[in-house]
Amino acid sequence: MVEFEFNLPHPEPLVIVISGPSGVGKDTVIQRMKERNLPFHFVVTAATRPPRPNEANGRDYFFYSHDEFAEMIEKGELLEYAIVYNDYKGIPKAQVRDALSSGKDVVMRLDVQGAATIRKLCPDALMIFLTVHDEEDLVNRLQQRKTETPEGLKLRIATARQEMTHVDSFDYVVINREHHLDETVDIIVSIIVAEHNRVKQRKVTL
Numbered sequence: 001m002v003e004f005e006f007n008l009p010h011p012e013p014l015v016i017v018i019s020g021p022s023g024v025g026k027d028t029v030i031q032r033m034k035e036r037n038l039p040f041h042f043v044v045t046a047a048t049r050p051p052r053p054n055e056a057n058g059r060d061y062f063f064y065s066h067d068e069f070a071e072m073i074e075k076g077e078l079l080e081y082a083i084v085y086n087d088y089k090g091i092p093k094a095q096v097r098d099a100l101s102s103g104k105d106v107v108m109r110l111d112v113q114g115a116a117t118i119r120k121l122c123p124d125a126l127m128i129f130l131t132v133h134d135e136e137d138l139v140n141r142l143q144q145r146k147t148e149t150p151e152g153l154k155l156r157i158a159t160a161r162q163e164m165t166h167v168d169s170f171d172y173v174v175i176n177r178e179h180h181l182d183e184t185v186d187i188i189v190s191i192i193v194a195e196h197n198r199v200k201q202r203k204v205t206l
Contacts, residue, residue, distance in 0.1 A: 011196040014105045015096070015122055015204045016040070018188070019115035020130035021160035023142040025176045025184075026109050027060070029130060032185050033107070041099035043108045046072065049087035062092070079206065080110075080117040085155065089114065096206060105192065112163040119169065124202035126195055128188060129170035133177060135161070 018026055034042060047061045048069050057063050064072070069088045072078055081090030091108060099106045110118065118125050132138050142148065142156055167173055172191050176184045195202065 010201070012201045013100050013103050013204060014192065014195060014202060015100070015118070015125040015206065016105055016107045016192060017110055017115050017118055017125055017127050018107060018130055019110045019112055019127070019170070021112070021138065021163045022156045023138050023145070023160065024130045024132050025141070025181075026130055028181060029176060029184055029188070030107065030109050032181050033188070036185065038189065039104065040107045041095075041102075041104040043091055043095055043099075043106060045109065046078065046081075046090045046092055047087060048089075049085075079121065080114050082111065082113045082117070084111050084113070085152070085159075091118075093206075100204065100206065112166050116166070116169065122204055122206050124204050126192070126202065127170040127172070128191065129167050129173045130176050130184075131164070131167070131173060133175060137178065 018029065020026060030042060033040070044058065045061050046064055046069065048064055048066050051057065051061070051063055055061065066088070069081075069090070072090065072092075073081060077093055078090040079093045079096055081088055089111070091110070091114070096106050096108075108114075108118065115127060119127060132141065138160055139157055142153055142160075148156060174184060174187050174191075
């Protein structure tokens with residue numbers, strides 16, 4: 001019998017970016033992934049906007065004042081940050097590096113602008129674009145949230161149209177269909193599993 005030796009790939013921890021326009025369900029998808037106790041580190045984003053009902057500091061976001069956020073920028077404590085609808089959002093640098101050092105995949109929930117920044121910093125990040133079936137579906141979801149003024153809703157819809165043009169800069173696109181949340185999560189998990197079984201592993205450096 002002839003024996004073979006295989007140089008099998010050793011799975012490297014991934015930086016996984018879940019992005020897409022406002023209203024496609026990024027927060028809901030992330031929450032369901034957490035509920036299923038998936039073995040990932042879910043980055044908690046720093047933000048200056050006020051908490052929405054049922055949001056908790058340190059669980060959904062780290063909520064900071066504008067002065068506190070400015071201090072974080074000056075100290076270089078953020079991996080990326082951006083102004084989103086007149087408020088700042090950013091990714092704490094230490095949180096990501098600590099998780100990667102422990103061997104855990106890191107999942108980031110980012111707007112399209114933030115995803116582009118991470119792509120520049122980490123070309124081997126796994127980029128997943130979350131979207132909905134069509135524009136009508138997106139508008140309905142934004143209206144159902146009832147968190148926006150009429151002017152704010154118009155801004156989010158206009159921004160979403162522009163963000164949809166950036167889908168080609170992502171690795172995968174996943175449609176988050178209404179009432180099919182677990183199916184969406186299953187697809188995302190299958191993408192991550194497939195990436196861990198690539199012969200040529202992504203090399204994440206941050």
